[in-house]
Amino acid sequence: xxTPQNAKVQxxxxxxxxxxxxxxxxTFQGAQVSLADRLxxxxxxxxxAAPTIVLLAAIALFSSIIGGRFLDPFNLSLILxxxxxxxxxxxxxxxxxxxxxxxxxxxxxxxxTSVIMGRMAVEVGLPSGLALCIGLIAGGVTGWINGLxxxxxxxxxxxxxxxxxxxxxxxxxxxxxSETIRSQEIEAAAPLLHWTGTAIxxxxxxxxxxxxxxxxxxxxxxxxxxxxAWGKHVYATGDDPDSAKLAGIRTERVLMSVYVVAGVxxxxxxxxxxxxxxxxxPQAGMMANLDSITAVVIGGTSLFGGRGSIFGTLMGAxxxxxxxxxxxLAGVDVLWQEFTVGALIIVAVGVDQWIRKV
Amino acid sequence: xxxxxxALALAMALASPLTFAAEQTIVGLxxxxxxxxxxVKMRQGAEExxxxxGVKLLSFSGKFDGDNDSQVQAIENLIxxxxxGILLTxxxxxxxxxxxxxxxxxxxxxxxxxxxxSPATAADAxxxxxxxxxxVLIGEWAKAQLGDKAATAKIAMLDLNSSAIxxxxxxxxxxxxxxxxDLNDPKKMGDETDSRIVGNEVTQGAEEGGRTAMENLMQxxxxxxxxxxxNEPAAAGAYEALKAVGKTDVLxxxxxxxxxxxxxxxxxxxxxxxxxxxLLMASMGVDAILEFxxxxxxxxxxxGLDFVNTGVELITDQPxxxxxSKTSAEGLELCWG
Numbered sequence: 287x288x289t290p291q292n293a294k295v296q297x298x299x300x301x302x303x304x305x306x307x308x309x310x311x312x313t314f315q316g317a318q319v320s321l322a323d324r325l326x327x328x329x330x331x332x333x334x335a336a337p338t339i340v341l342l343a344a345i346a347l348f349s350s351i352i353g354g355r356f357l358d359p360f361n362l363s364l365i366l367x368x369x370x371x372x373x374x375x376x377x378x379x380x381x382x383x384x385x386x387x388x389x390x391x392x393x394x395x396x397x398x399t400s401v402i403m404g405r406m407a408v409e410v411g412l413p414s415g416l417a418l419c420i421g422l423i424a425g426g427v428t429g430w431i432n433g434l435x436x437x438x439x440x441x442x443x444x445x446x447x448x449x450x451x452x453x454x455x456x457x458x459x460x461x462x463x464s465e466t467i468r469s470q471e472i473e474a475a476a477p478l479l480h481w482t483g484t485a486i487x488x489x490x491x492x493x494x495x496x497x498x499x500x501x502x503x504x505x506x507x508x509x510x511x512x513x514x515a516w517g518k519h520v521y522a523t524g525d526d527p528d529s530a531k532l533a534g535i536r537t538e539r540v541l542m543s544v545y546v547v548a549g550v551x552x553x554x555x556x557x558x559x560x561x562x563x564x565x566x567x568p569q570a571g572m573m574a575n576l577d578s579i580t581a582v583v584i585g586g587t588s589l590f591g592g593r594g595s596i597f598g599t600l601m602g603a604x605x606x607x608x609x610x611x612x613x614x615l616a617g618v619d620v621l622w623q624e625f626t627v628g629a630l631i632i633v634a635v636g637v638d639q640w641i642r643k644v
Numbered sequence: 645x646x647x648x649x650x651a652l653a654l655a656m657a658l659a660s661p662l663t664f665a666a667e668q669t670i671v672g673l674x675x676x677x678x679x680x681x682x683x684v685k686m687r688q689g690a691e692e693x694x695x696x697x698g699v700k701l702l703s704f705s706g707k708f709d710g711d712n713d714s715q716v717q718a719i720e721n722l723i724x725x726x727x728x729g730i731l732l733t734x735x736x737x738x739x740x741x742x743x744x745x746x747x748x749x750x751x752x753x754x755x756x757x758x759x760x761x762s763p764a765t766a767a768d769a770x771x772x773x774x775x776x777x778x779x780v781l782i783g784e785w786a787k788a789q790l791g792d793k794a795a796t797a798k799i800a801m802l803d804l805n806s807s808a809i810x811x812x813x814x815x816x817x818x819x820x821x822x823x824x825x826d827l828n829d830p831k832k833m834g835d836e837t838d839s840r841i842v843g844n845e846v847t848q849g850a851e852e853g854g855r856t857a858m859e860n861l862m863q864x865x866x867x868x869x870x871x872x873x874x875n876e877p878a879a880a881g882a883y884e885a886l887k888a889v890g891k892t893d894v895l896x897x898x899x900x901x902x903x904x905x906x907x908x909x910x911x912x913x914x915x916x917x918x919x920x921x922x923l924l925m926a927s928m929g930v931d932a933i934l935e936f937x938x939x940x941x942x943x944x945x946x947x948g949l950d951f952v953n954t955g956v957e958l959i960t961d962q963p964x965x966x967x968x969s970k971t972s973a974e975g976l977e978l979c980w981g
Contacts, residue, residue, distance in 0.1 A: 465904075466902075559852070563884060569679050569850055573848075614860040620846045
């Protein structure tokens with residue numbers, strides 16, 4: 287749109303008319319921006335805002351119902367501990383979902399790699415550092431398999447990971463022989479695997495190294511997504527793979543890297559899992575894949591790819607954790623805890639649809 | 645599951661006229677899942693027995709606890725395969741009934757293992773642990789351990805899930821009865837008014853659930869000194885939560901008798917556990933089907949019960965007077981998984 291200043295240089299007839307009409311015609315849209323539009327724009331710009339508001343509202347709600355016991359630093363740090371596993375898996379899930387994919391295998395990869403770490407250290411007797419590394423590599427390999435099927439064979443991620451979920455889970459049962467490795471055996475043979483469960487006390491709060499590791503991973507992945515070319519490529523690939531390709535991004539490589547990183551993150555989640563439950567159980571993490579998707583969705587990342595924020599997922603995981611803990615402390619039946627989480631998912635997706643309308 | 649389907653396809657291919665002539669008796673085993681060591685052991689027990697008796701065992705399982713569809717399909721497949729009988733641990737004791745009826749109409753003997761059908765008479769027989777008794781044993785033990793302090797105990801109840809299945813309810817209520825708490829409705833968990841109960845939480849019968857449930861109940865009341873758990877993985881998780889806050893003197897009781905659980909009794913993680921016998925359940929089941937195939941006789945329920953009791957045994961290293969128990973060392977000889 288031309289500005290009135292240009293009109294002053296030449297004075298054609300139609301411009302005189304334009305001048306006479308006054309200079310504010312270009313700004314009429316701004317004057318009519320409603321509160322809803324402003325909110326819409328705000329949420330569109332800051333995807334992490336909506337889950338953060340929900341989190342703060344939930345904390346306010348439960349502290350008013352339950353009181354000091356809920357707001358106690360120990361209880362708040364407990365919630366952080368309780369969401370640590372889902373938080374780490376959520377980082378992996380966010381990366382995949384940002385590329386417009388979905389990963390149903392994260393829970394199975396976590397359990398499989400935890401069994402690998404445990405058995406390598408306890409049964410085979412390898413040094414625990416080496417066992418951990420083998421687990422992390424195994425995680426990367428599972429991601430590479432998913433990535434290969436998605437990029438090379440062009441299968442939809444949903445189908446690929448639905449398949450590998452079953453495959454990895456079957457491998458887990460086969461390799462573990464459905465046997466649990468007890469906490470005491472790990473303590474004796476591989477204390478490093480328990481490191482993530484070690485706690486430090488700060489002002490009455492109790493933080494585990496696992497929780498700190500999770501927060502660190504959030505920061506690292508946030509930095510990578512925000513400030514590196516790789517991060518921009520991840521968003522671009524998820525938003526519109528064809529345009530991204532035309533812009534010179536090697537989208538298949540980007541996808542592959544995302545799946546491998548996600549696999550390694552699942553193996554880190556396995557380490558956190560061992561620290562938290564003490565033992566290595568082939569039956570752990572049954573619902574972890576769906577819980578991680580829940581965290582991502584409540585965290586405001588769009589299932590259609592290309593839009594969302596990594597810290598939203600942390601907020602999403604915390605929202606679920608706060609609701610579960612708060613409702614439990616209030617003595618509400620578990621049924622309603624599940625009901626509430628379900629309602630949150632629907633609301634979150636509804637809000638996402640609304641935000642997506644530009 | 646896939647492996648078992650392939651096994652079935654193979655079995656069916658092999659059941660061509662050539663091998664069919666041998667008339668090998670086919671016994672079907674359908675477990676809830678093939679992840680839980682309890683069912684893995686059950687399958688092993690059935691496999692060993694089947695091999696010893698020279699019968700063919702076809703085993704199936706659901707994909708997850710509560711997976712009714714896979715179990716219905718398994719029953720249909722077993723009818724088609726010409727099995728003589730089916731051993732079934734129903735994931736959904738109500739929904740599976742029509743499929744069980746079809747199998748019985750087709751002349752198969754159907755035995756419910758571990759979990760009774762609803763109604764229990766829908767199966768020809770039920771071979772199960774007396775889960776109420778299992779609960780009573782650990783309840784009585786906990787009460788005796790506490791002595792005078794039982795009157796002021798603070799109890800955490802770590803149950804299975806929100807579906808309130810029969811096993812979950814029976815163990816929970818059995819424990820409370822053993823501890824001397826008024827049950828109100830014995831078919832309902834969590835309706836007790838006794839102030840000694842701090843709360844009921846669910847664990848999904850796994851370590852992570854046990855830990856989270858214990859953490860939340862400790863937040864509700866840090867004075868908890870007795871913890872009932874639905875099974876030993878949940879107990880191990882609860883112990884991790886207690887260890888994290890330095891409260892390792894809390895009394896934890898459980899049910900199952902898996903080897904990791906019995907080892908945890910030995911290490912003092914679990915005070916006492918009620919052991920059940922899945923191997924025995926399965927091998928008795930195979931025997932019953934063979935008997936039925938030979939003579940047509942159906943198994944009779946144990947006296948005073950509507951199922952065949954496969955026994956329960958208290959395992960603890962701190963025996964109390966009046967309750968017979970075995971030590972963890974003896975338990976390790978008998979344990980499963």
